[in-house]
Amino acid sequence: MNDDKLSARRRQTRSTLVEAGISVFAVKGIDGASIEEICEAAGFTRGAFYSNFSGRDELILATIESRTSHDLDMLDATIERWRDRLSCGQPGDLEGFLTEFITDTFSQKVVTAAEVIAEHEIELYCLRTPGLYPRYAELSSYQIERIQSLIENAIGFAEAAATIPLPDLISALTAIHSQAALRAAAGKRLHEKVEIDPTQMVRILARLLDFDRD
Amino acid sequence: MNDDKLSARRRQTRSTLVEAGISVFAVKGIDGASIEEICEAAGFTRGAFYSNFSGRDELILATIESRTSHDLDMLDATIERWRDRLSCGQPGDLEGFLTEFITDTFSQKVVTAAEVIAEHEIELYCLRTPGLYPRYAELSSYQIERIQSLIENAIGFAEAAATIPLPDLISALTAIHSQAALRAAAGKRLHEKVEIDPTQMVRILARLLDFDRD
DNA sequence: AGACCTCGATACAAGAATGTATTGGATACA
């Protein structure tokens, strides 16, 4: 987690290995991928790997740390953007507003098909690896917090109210997004970007809100 | 798929291996589980395994065939039950009706934590295994068909109309269910049963329908 | 420039997993 102490070279190597891991995991699964394969994909040898990580689990750990930290930055930036927006006027048309909101919140999260698949793979891996689960759960909860904050803002801005408990609303949206991403990734080549049509989520979100406007 | 030609003994062995596979997959992941481990869990040796399956993929295939055929039977039975109900009266209170419907449709599907996790594991494995994906997709689509049929019935019975396209409605419900099942399975021991509180799904479904009643 | 240090490559040993070929016990059948 603390990359700070590491030399630039080392940081670069680690990050290359992490990226390679994602690519290989998407094809072979986490346990199906040998350390050797990952190193090969990264252009290193196993020597480099074991000099940087104690083993597979530590690579996974580095992967979720890096991924989450990136996602959190994106979410925080989005929160900022929407906070600004709060002060400068009306939402305009509802459809457009929600579409923009959903796109902003969810679509920056993941890009290539490989990343989507690897993310699901990692989720399961952490679920069944006691040493990894607590950290995974912690990092997930940070993301949920941010998303909740975003949704609260947006709802307030739209002068609306959630008609179901907020946690349920959020988990529904993330579930739908996560499934949609996986479906979209299924067909594609690994490095194709995954585009998720926001209309399903928009429609559902719209239906789960009450609008006080007259 | 055609167990018909097999002797009872052979059928029993295969099914034991399939069950053992599910247990082991849930702990080790599909690629993390050695054939040996699966056999050990089943009380057989590798000789039995290779006498029954050509390799890991064929075991997975047998697993999804067996699982799906069971699920389809359940769904068909549920469809029957609801068709009967159509003829014998009013839905009564809406909340109760939807709760019963959701429970009926989704809750019989999966039982233990191990099964939930293994199911997700298998989904990803099939996604990245070209030889398995077509069959997996085919079997999934049968299930979707049944669920769609159920939902159509229920909506009609409740004298309601979906306010978003039916496929979107269904995929939303399955996504929510699937995520809820995984979350519920996460904490538990492998053979504990997973209970999914239907209220989230009920509330959302209710919000996604328009009721023509007066 | 020279000594030091960092970091990845190489070589090696040990262990794990796979798949096959063969064996032996049980069961069905005549």
Next chain:
DNA sequence: TGTATCCAATACATTCTTGTATCGAGGTCT
């Protein structure tokens, strides 16, 4: 009872994977 068949156990050869211990190139500091 004898015999043929089926099916899982055993034994074995091979390949894959892992982790460590060592080496050496390239950079850094004085």
